[in-house]
Amino acid sequence: MSSKKIVNIIAYIFVAVILIFVFTKGKPVEKPASSEIYSMNTICDLEIYGKDKEAALQKSVSIINTINSIVDDFSPQSDVYKINENAGIRPVKVSKTTIDILEKAIQIAKQTNGAFDPTIRPLLVIWGFKNKNYRVPTEEKIKAALKLISYQDIVINKEDNTVFLKHKGEGIDLGGIAKGYTLDKIKEALDNFNIKSALINMGGNVLTYKNPPNGSVWRIGIKNPRGSGIRGIITVKGTKFISTSGDYERYFIKNGVRYCHIINPKTGKPARKIISITVVSDKGYLGDALSTAFFVKGKEFALQNATRFNVGVVGFDDKMTPFISNNIKELITIYNEAR
Amino acid sequence: MKQGDKFVLYGLIVLAFILLIEYGFFQRRSDKVVVIRSDGKIVKELPISKDTLFEVKSKEGHLSVEIKNGKVRVINSTCKDKFCEKEGWISNIGESIICLPNRISISIIGKNGEKIDTITY
Numbered sequence: 054m055s056s057k058k059i060v061n062i063i064a065y066i067f068v069a070v071i072l073i074f075v076f077t078k079g080k081p082v083e084k085p086a087s088s089e090i091y092s093m094n095t096i097c098d099l100e101i102y103g104k105d106k107e108a109a110l111q112k113s114v115s116i117i118n119t120i121n122s123i124v125d126d127f128s129p130q131s132d133v134y135k136i137n138e139n140a141g142i143r144p145v146k147v148s149k150t151t152i153d154i155l156e157k158a159i160q161i162a163k164q165t166n167g168a169f170d171p172t173i174r175p176l177l178v179i180w181g182f183k184n185k186n187y188r189v190p191t192e193e194k195i196k197a198a199l200k201l202i203s204y205q206d207i208v209i210n211k212e213d214n215t216v217f218l219k220h221k222g223e224g225i226d227l228g229g230i231a232k233g234y235t236l237d238k239i240k241e242a243l244d245n246f247n248i249k250s251a252l253i254n255m256g257g258n259v260l261t262y263k264n265p266p267n268g269s270v271w272r273i274g275i276k277n278p279r280g281s282g283i284r285g286i287i288t289v290k291g292t293k294f295i296s297t298s299g300d301y302e303r304y305f306i307k308n309g310v311r312y313c314h315i316i317n318p319k320t321g322k323p324a325r326k327i328i329s330i331t332v333v334s335d336k337g338y339l340g341d342a343l344s345t346a347f348f349v350k351g352k353e354f355a356l357q358n359a360t361r362f363n364v365g366v367v368g369f370d371d372k373m374t375p376f377i378s379n380n381i382k383e384l385i386t387i388y389n390e391a392r
Numbered sequence: 393m394k395q396g397d398k399f400v401l402y403g404l405i406v407l408a409f410i411l412l413i414e415y416g417f418f419q420r421r422s423d424k425v426v427v428i429r430s431d432g433k434i435v436k437e438l439p440i441s442k443d444t445l446f447e448v449k450s451k452e453g454h455l456s457v458e459i460k461n462g463k464v465r466v467i468n469s470t471c472k473d474k475f476c477e478k479e480g481w482i483s484n485i486g487e488s489i490i491c492l493p494n495r496i497s498i499s500i501i502g503k504n505g506e507k508i509d510t511i512t513y
Contacts, residue, residue, distance in 0.1 A: 257513035
């Protein structure tokens, strides 16, 4: 064999090796259209992949801002503010979206016997969770506020597009459902675009859309409720909604007692049966509101009702012992300590 | 070897190199990187392996970030609730510390190590 021929053979082998490397490595991951915005009292991270990613990102951001402008109870222009201001006085004309969210909120309030209640606002106010001036209210104040908590007092008139709260002092707070609902609307919007994959995180409420850009399963970390790091991983395939409620996001500690922002609508006091619960569902509003209801009701109720609502749950009880519903056991990894 | 064969061969070699560059073969294997965003925009990207201490400013306020021994934490935030400080050290890919009042986020991204897409909380 001539040396020239050997050089040629080596050259061809070289080319072949490179091509094999390239093809086994798979396609490079395209850059997502991404944005980090502050809305709905939290941080929202959006990452979208696919041909229409820029347009889909714009649309998603505008959905977040639109819904925020409706549910922001601090803004005098918002529907929720107007409803609350006119409680016991007169019905208020609102957008169709407001009515849609309220109907879904009432539906879950009914299904959870009021463990989730969109009229929780008076309690949030007296505990200081609205203005961050945290305090433990007197029993009298709690009793008085409890009388104002009643989702049955929300009167919706779909012909006139109005909402009315029956009694003065009553108030709506959609913090336990609005983010999940927004994720539903983003999901619907993404369906109308040419999108391969997306990951939206609104203050811990996650939407995984189709498959991840670099694999077949999404890996969602469950935040360690006591300290830094994560305490587990949920692996999900395709489009899912993951919502968590815990006592560690907004809380204050007084005389060694932890008071969290999720208040039991029946007792008027912060729920403390469990430390955190994560709900995996096919509907954003459902997962968001159920995580609140399950947090209030505790472990047994959550495990017994997971299949009724067609959701999976994973949580930590008051002793940080993990519990998982049977329908998602194979999707969950729990670590013995924070990682 | 004929003239034409040579062209094909050289062409293939050039093509192979282009593909290699495209597919990131020559990129340095990035370890964990700390990404700092202020008011939604990336303001800093630093390797987690290098110990450092620095300030991050936003329209709303500022805070100090410490990177040490492959971990990151917030010290001294001008915010009221101090949740960012209480968060402590983070070190996993996909983890982040968010200071809502200051609109500053610190997240860890990277290739090596256990990867998480995002975190539910």
